[in-house]
Amino acid sequence: MDPSKTTVVVGMSGGVDSSVTAQLLKEQGYNVIGIFMKNWDDTDEFGVCTATEDYEDVRLVAEQIGIPYYSVNFEREYYDRVFKYFLEEYEKGRTPNPDVMCNKEIKFKAFLDHAMKLGADYVATGHYARVEHDGDSVTMLRGVDNNKDQTYFLNQLSKDQLSKVMFPLGHMEKSEVRALAHEYDLATKDKKDSTGICFIGERDFKEFLSGYLPANPGRMINLDTGEDMGSHDGLMYYTIGQRQGLGIGGEGGPYFVAGKNLKENELYVVSQYENESLYSTRLTASDVNFINDVGDTFDCTAKFRYRQKDVPVTVHKNDDGTIEVVFDGPARAVTPGQAVVLYDGDVCLGGATIDTVYNEEKVLEYLG
Amino acid sequence: MSVYVDYASTTPFDKEIMEKVMAGADVFGNPSSIHRVGKDAKAKLQAHRTRIAESINAKPKEIIITSGATEANNLAIKGTAGRHEKPHMITTDIEHASVRTTYQDLSEQYDVTFLKASENGLIDVDDLKKSLQSNTVLVSIMLVNNETGSIQPVYEIAKVLKDHQALFHIDAVQAFGHMEVNVHALGADMLTLSGHKIYGPKGIGMLYLREGTKLSAQITGGSHELSRRAGTENTMWVEALALAMEKADSKRAARSLKEMQLKERFLNELTAEEIPFEVNGDVNRQASHIVNLHFPWSEAEFLLTALDMTGVYVSAGSACNAGTVQPSHVIQAMYGDEERALKSIRFSFSHLMEEEDILEIVSQLKAIYERLYGN
Numbered sequence: 001m002d003p004s005k006t007t008v009v010v011g012m013s014g015g016v017d018s019s020v021t022a023q024l025l026k027e028q029g030y031n032v033i034g035i036f037m038k039n040w041d042d043t044d045e046f047g048v049c050t051a052t053e054d055y056e057d058v059r060l061v062a063e064q065i066g067i068p069y070y071s072v073n074f075e076r077e078y079y080d081r082v083f084k085y086f087l088e089e090y091e092k093g094r095t096p097n098p099d100v101m102c103n104k105e106i107k108f109k110a111f112l113d114h115a116m117k118l119g120a121d122y123v124a125t126g127h128y129a130r131v132e133h134d135g136d137s138v139t140m141l142r143g144v145d146n147n148k149d150q151t152y153f154l155n156q157l158s159k160d161q162l163s164k165v166m167f168p169l170g171h172m173e174k175s176e177v178r179a180l181a182h183e184y185d186l187a188t189k190d191k192k193d194s195t196g197i198c199f200i201g202e203r204d205f206k207e208f209l210s211g212y213l214p215a216n217p218g219r220m221i222n223l224d225t226g227e228d229m230g231s232h233d234g235l236m237y238y239t240i241g242q243r244q245g246l247g248i249g250g251e252g253g254p255y256f257v258a259g260k261n262l263k264e265n266e267l268y269v270v271s272q273y274e275n276e277s278l279y280s281t282r283l284t285a286s287d288v289n290f291i292n293d294v295g296d297t298f299d300c301t302a303k304f305r306y307r308q309k310d311v312p313v314t315v316h317k318n319d320d321g322t323i324e325v326v327f328d329g330p331a332r333a334v335t336p337g338q339a340v341v342l343y344d345g346d347v348c349l350g351g352a353t354i355d356t357v358y359n360e361e362k363v364l365e366y367l368g
Numbered sequence: 369m370s371v372y373v374d375y376a377s378t379t380p381f382d383k384e385i386m387e388k389v390m391a392g393a394d395v396f397g398n399p400s401s402i403h404r405v406g407k408d409a410k411a412k413l414q415a416h417r418t419r420i421a422e423s424i425n426a427k428p429k430e431i432i433i434t435s436g437a438t439e440a441n442n443l444a445i446k447g448t449a450g451r452h453e454k455p456h457m458i459t460t461d462i463e464h465a466s467v468r469t470t471y472q473d474l475s476e477q478y479d480v481t482f483l484k485a486s487e488n489g490l491i492d493v494d495d496l497k498k499s500l501q502s503n504t505v506l507v508s509i510m511l512v513n514n515e516t517g518s519i520q521p522v523y524e525i526a527k528v529l530k531d532h533q534a535l536f537h538i539d540a541v542q543a544f545g546h547m548e549v550n551v552h553a554l555g556a557d558m559l560t561l562s563g564h565k566i567y568g569p570k571g572i573g574m575l576y577l578r579e580g581t582k583l584s585a586q587i588t589g590g591s592h593e594l595s596r597r598a599g600t601e602n603t604m605w606v607e608a609l610a611l612a613m614e615k616a617d618s619k620r621a622a623r624s625l626k627e628m629q630l631k632e633r634f635l636n637e638l639t640a641e642e643i644p645f646e647v648n649g650d651v652n653r654q655a656s657h658i659v660n661l662h663f664p665w666s667e668a669e670f671l672l673t674a675l676d677m678t679g680v681y682v683s684a685g686s687a688c689n690a691g692t693v694q695p696s697h698v699i700q701a702m703y704g705d706e707e708r709a710l711k712s713i714r715f716s717f718s719h720l721m722e723e724e725d726i727l728e729i730v731s732q733l734k735a736i737y738e739r740l741y742g743n
Contacts, residue, residue, distance in 0.1 A: 033677070038692045051690035059691075070673045071691030117740060118674055 003029035008122045008166060009115035010034050011107060012061070012069065014054030017126030017169060019061040019188045020177050024168045025124055026065050033120070034062045034069040037111055039078035039102070040199040050201070060187035074110050081105040083199065087212055090236040093260045094337030097153070098197055100351075104156040112164060122166050129154055129348070130170030131162050138162045140291055141346045145173045152306045155341040155351025156289045206237050218265035220246070223258050223277055232267040235260045241278060241333025256333075259364065279330040280359050285340050285352035286322045294349055302327075303341045304334045304354065310343060323352055330359070370679030371725045376514055376542060376658050376716030377683055382567040385611045389604050399601050400592065413603050416610040423613040424559065424576060425550040432575040432593045433606055437541045437562035438466035439587075440575035441508075443597065444537045444558045445470045447583040448506045449478055455505040458483060458534070460491050461701040464514050465686070467539055468697070471508070483509075485702050489518030489649030497528055504534040511549070512542040515685075515698040515714055516649040517658025519547070526555025535581065541565055541573075545616030546624045546655045551576050558583075561613070563605065568612030572605040623719040624656040630717045630726055631659050637730040643737050648699055648712055660699065662712045665741065669693040671713060671733075678732045684713045 010022040012034040026032045036058045042050045055071060062069035082101045089096030107125065115123045128143030129151045138159050143149040157165070169177055181189035194201075200208045209215075215234035222229055229248050232238065237245075242257040246269060258277040259268040270277050283304075296317045301310035302325060312328040325340055334357045341351035357364045397409035417428045434440040445467065449455055456479040459471045471480050481499045483491050491509060507529060511522050522538055529536050535557040540549050545566045551559055556576065563572040577583055577596065589598035616623070638645055638661075648660040663671065668684035672693060675682055685696035695709035703709070715729070 035673075036691060038688075038690045049689050055690040068677065069691075070676070072673070073669060073692035114670065117670060118677065119739065 004031065006121045007031040007033065007119055008124050009118065009120040010067075011111060011123065011125045012036050012058045013126070013194075014057035014061075014188065014191075015126065015194060016181050016186070016188045016191050017128075017177060017193075019057075019126075019186045020180050020184075021124055021126040021168050022061065022067060023065050023180070023184050023186065025166070026067060032065070032067045033118070034058060034065075034067050035111070035115065036069065036071045037106070038071060038073045039075060039082075039106060041075050042199070042201075057188050057191065064184075064186060072111070072114055074106055077110045078102070078106055078199075081110075089337050090209065090213060092337075093235050093262045095239040095335045096337045097339055098199075099153045100156055100339050102198070103154055108154075108157050108161045108165065112161060116164070122164055124166040124168060126169050127154060127167045128169055128172075128174070129167045130346075131165055131167050133163060138291070140348045141170070142343070142348065143167075143170045147307075148174045151343075151348040152303055152339065152341050152351075155339055155348060156287070157291070158289065159291050162291065206233065209236060210234075216265055218267065220248070220267045220269055222255075223268040223270050224275070229255070229269055235262065235265060235267060238267055240335040274332075276359075277364075278332050280327070280334045280357045280364055281330050282324060282326040283334055283340065283354050283357045284318070284322050284324050285354050288317075288321060288323050288350070288352040290350040291348065300349060301343045303343070304331060305338055313342075315342060322355070369728055370681065371721070371728050372681045373715050373717065373721070373725070373729060374681055374683050375718040375720075376517075376565070376714065378564045378570065379567045379718065380720075381564075381569050381608075382612065382615065385568065385608055385615065388611060389608045392607060393604060395603070399603060400590070409603050413601055413606055416603075416606045419610040420574060420606075420613055423549075423610075423617050424544075424561075425552055426576050427579060429594060430551075430576055430579055432577055432596045433601060433609075434573050434575055434597055435571055436564075436573040437464075437539070437560045438573075440560040440562075440573050441466040441537075441539060442470055443575055443583070443586050444560065444577075445474065445506065445508060446586050447596070448535060448537075448558075449474055450584045451582060452503075452505050454503060455479070456481070456501045456503045457506045457508070458496065458499050458504060459508040460485060460510070460520075462489070462491075462513055462515075462518075462698045463508065463510055464539060464541070467508050467510070479503075485518075485698075487649070487702050488653065489513060489516045489698075489702055490653065491520055491525075493521055493524045493528060496525055500528075500532055500534065504532065506535050506537060508537040508539065510539040510542070511554070512540070512546065512655040512658070513649075513698060514542045514658075515696050516660040516702070517542070517654035517656075517716075518649045519543075519653055519655060522554055530555065542655060542658065544613070545620055546627065546657050547620075551578070557581050563609045563612055566612045566616040568608050569605055572602060572609045574609065619719075626719040627656040627717045630721055630723070631656065631715075633723060634715065634717075634726045634730065635659070637726060638733070641730055641734045643730070643733055648708075649702065657718065658714065658716045660696075660712055660714045662699075662708055664711060665737065667710050668695075668713050669710075671736065674736045675729075675732060678735070680729050680732050682713055682715055682729075685709065 008025050008030045012018045036055050038051050086096050086098045112123050127150045128148040130141040132139050142151050217231050220229040220232045238257045248255050252271050255269040258270040299314050302313045314326045316324045336354050338354050339351045340354050342349040395408050397405035399410040399413045417431050421428045421431050458481045460483045462485045483495050537558040538556045539560050541562045557578045559576040561574050564570040585596050587598050592598050646662045686694045699709040699712045
């Protein structure tokens with residue numbers, strides 16, 4: 001591939017990672033175009049669109065590097081394909097992962113399409129993951145920075161999507177990226193990394209969610225003793241394994257969320273971190289995506305949450321398109337709605353959305 | 369090759385005018401000073417004011433110099449509304465943001481009627497007649513719409529308002545230089561113009577205020593501009609405005625003819641190349657330099673980016689601070705259709721363009737269209 005004849009559209013967020021991504025590709029001689037995605041319409045207390053500052057950083061960096069830059073609005077697509085799903089999952093008592101959906105539907109679908117229509121050969125982002133193209137074969141590998149690896153959020157990408165993607169930062173440590181930003185004196189070199197869900201930003205999660213879904217307070221019950229532990233603010237505000245924000249502590253504590261009963265609107269809590277009710281041994285999952293072909297039954301490792309350590313598992317494909325994942329040992333706080341992502345060494349095989357969690361034969365029916 | 373085809377957004381500052389203005393920079397005095405240096409500046413300022421007034425058939429004392437048309441529109445509207453106890457005011461839903469937003473803000477406090485434009489881009493004079501009330505104090509309607517170029521029936525409106533107390537405020541920013549702007553013929557009580565749309569500099573504009581019309585200053589701090597607008601006069605830019613107005617007016621016939629020819633050529637080429645499009649509004653009732661096209665096959669945001677990448681500079685709707693395109697409120701108002709607004713682009717021409725520019729725009733559009741839908 002001749003870089004000078006290859007057009008790469010970089011998804012620029014105004015952060016340090018995508019800034020360095022653009023700089024690296026430009027330096028390698030690619031024809032680089034920066035595009036800022038506006039996915040959420042929000043204004044601050046002064047009535048200024050919150051994306052303004054980030055776009056201003058895109059402008060500064062693009063002018064520094066010497067690449068054209070543009071903006072594209074995916075507010076409608078984001079609302080329809082990511083935000084609605086996000087709310088629906090919470091309504092079902094599950095804990096969704098909007099970043100996984102955003103990658104699948106927006107960054108590597110709507111945005112990728114937009115870039116291809118503009119004549120791009122590839123789309124690049126500042127994700128910490130590696131993608132290797134070799135003829136027709138495509139593999140995705142973990143980013144070499146273990147602490148930053150983002151393959152968890154990219155597990156739903158198809159081979160077709162990945163064949164048009166570059167992740168130049170996958171081979172680097174975050175600290176190297178920062179150092180490079182300083183070396184090039186990029187305008188975003190000292191910008192703080194964004195945290196949390198993009199559309200919520202720095203706001204209080206509870207307050208944000210209550211603006212869209214009615215909160216329905218109910219009782220909080222000790223799953224082991226049946227004791228009434230007081231009231232909860234609404235089941236959607238809690239996730240399995242959660243310790244903070246329960247409003248109970250002191251004697252017998254600390255307490256952890258062990259389940260939800262949507263019908264009775266009850267929140268179940270247990271004491272002790274290692275309480276048996278928090279552990280499961282297998283799960284079933286849907287929205288299954290395998291980047292490359294795999295067998296019907298195979299051994300690999302899995303993550304049930306971002307940044308969690310891998311656990312060894314056995315995967316069985318079911319006839320209905322779902323998968324069953326059996327853990328070698330019990331795992332704690334596996335949560336419906338989150339992604340289960342599968343790995344063979346450094347290779348990310350794909351992933352799915354966790355639907356039902358079991359402890360041996362027993363369905364943890366309160367987990368949902 | 370690159371082509372700028374966005375002259376309704378702004379025009380380049382005419383170098384001949386720029387040089388003339390710079391040559392007079394030695395006269396630097398404050399026109400309010402009573403010494404000789406101030407008086408020299410005052411003399412120049414008033415001479416420029418006279419030339420400005422003559423360009424629109426007004427008197428020098430009827431001209432209020434402002435920082436631009438946005439300020440002039442704000443002054444006309446707020447300066448009138450604030451003088452009345454319970455005023456009713458009338459405007460349209462296709463005005464420029466400086467008029468529309470000002471009225472939207474005032475509508476929280478006062479009674480404001482927004483007349484609706486129909487698919488031809490025009491206001492119905494009967495709607496205006498029906499909307500007039502005994503307490504209507506102001507009617508603001510633009511002469512040429514900045515997004516579609518549609519020419520509003522201001523002469524008929526003036527007739528309707530002749531026997532009514534309401535003041536008639538005309539935003540003529542997109543009209544001047546492309547059609548006749550004569551404040552008496554138009555029946556205007558107030559009229560706004562901008563420098564940078566007519567090859568003058570940015571940061572200068574004016575409000576015509578008919579002699580004897582009361583208006584409250586919005587910027588206070590001195591008796592400049594007959595106490596209607598405080599602040600030391602920008603004498604150099606006033607000269608630039610005067611020269612730009614004179615030149616635009618004297619060359620109006622030739623320039624608008626050329627614009628019309630370019631526009632016609634553009635539409636004919638698009639048709640010949642089989643690029644699907646529809647003209648927004650009635651093409652026969654639009655100013656010479658603007659045409660707004662609906663491309664059912666692509667969102668404007670995509671087309672603007674794709675065209676910019678090939679060096680064709682054009683615009684659509686309004687830009688948000690994050691660089692994305694907000695669908696045009698004018699197209700939405702005309703068609704009641706957000707989808708159409710999202711897929712519409714304004715092309716605005718200039719006598720500075722040549723036929724080869726038109727061919728370049730069309731060939732780039734054709735390349736994009738074929739990339740998306742071709743074989």
